[in-house]
Amino acid sequence: MSDHKHAGNGSPESGDEQRGGHDTELAHVTPVRLLLTIWGALMVLTVMTVGVTLVDFGGQTNFVIAMAIATVKAGLVATYFMHLRWDRPFHTLIFLGSLLFVSLFISMTLLDKSEYEGSIQEMYLKKGQ
């Protein structure tokens, strides 16, 4: 990529820190323009997700759209702000792994959600509500 910059280049104050020598290029330095672009995209998506609530798409569509936009935003934050794009793939792997386990946790629990609904309704009937 052309926007790779060598850490320490062109910075007047870095001399002192650079005594360590060869190993100064520890990680990718994100260009300012890219940071601002991602920020702009996140703001646009935020406005979009609020705007979408004004329209009724019916059923669960609004919820699905809101979650899709949130996921795109989360993806942008993770990929660029959190450096995953230039980071070790292992970090992306464990990050996605945790999301996988959270979704397993939630979906397995959802399978069981109505287990006690009968006795709850019974209880309310007894209480006369």
Place this chain on the structure above:
Amino acid sequence: MAQLVAEQLSEHGPSGGHGHAQDPEHAQNPYLAHHFDTPRHQFEAGKLGIWIFLITEILFFGGLFCAYAIYRSLHPEVFIYAHYYLDTFWGAVNTGVLILSSLTAAWAVRNAQLGQRQMLIFNIVATVILACCFLCVKYVEYSHKFHERTLPGRYFNPEHEVWELPSYQKAHAHAAGHTAAALESHGEAAAPQAEPVPPGTPPALGGAEVKQAPPGAPVRPRNVGVFFSIYFCMTGLHGIHVVAGIITWLWILRKTLRGEFGPSNFGAVDYAALYWHLVDLIWIYLFPLLYLIH
């Protein structure tokens, strides 16, 4: 200090047992801990550590998201009813504030990597100020909820019925009769589980007058307070993370003022920013889940 230790150790001669005391890497870099071979070694280890911490945070919040998913799927009418008590405007403002603070945090990492001290200080201070703004908005929202008594569980006893709320009136301005249909269209239906508010019930503190529901106004479903239990748990836990983030950034600021950060030592800024982005990331989901229920 590490430098001093390195000098003392090197008096034992170049052949002395431990090896790394004579290593120029350690002698020249006071911020390279002695159990790491190189700055890269140290940076990568820290990075893996912070990522594993972030994973545990995601799993930690997963429990609350699970509670949300269960209750919303069982009682969608409660969420539709309760969300009128939240102010989308403040939620959106806070989303913008957090996203902007994520930008300054990511920029701070860049500044640390390039050794731009002034900009680094500016971006850290900006991040802290934005985080404080977030908490101020949260304070406004929470105090409003305490005044309105839209509180968790059985303490939910609102001053205003849902049809009195501007958010409700705005959403139903041109279709007063549309209300009931809107509530019923969301699956499980409000009707069988609904608990009509008895007309004689005092609405709240000192509410002497009887409020007459307009025709078509939704009846209050049972257990609306559970929504606010979930709301306060999720935003509260998130708020605690924001406070922890502020403390972290102040600690980073102190280290910056001491001149600790530069191209070969910016790990701490990076780790703090990663944590901060995760806090932002969780809010990105909380905002539509709590404020933008349709």
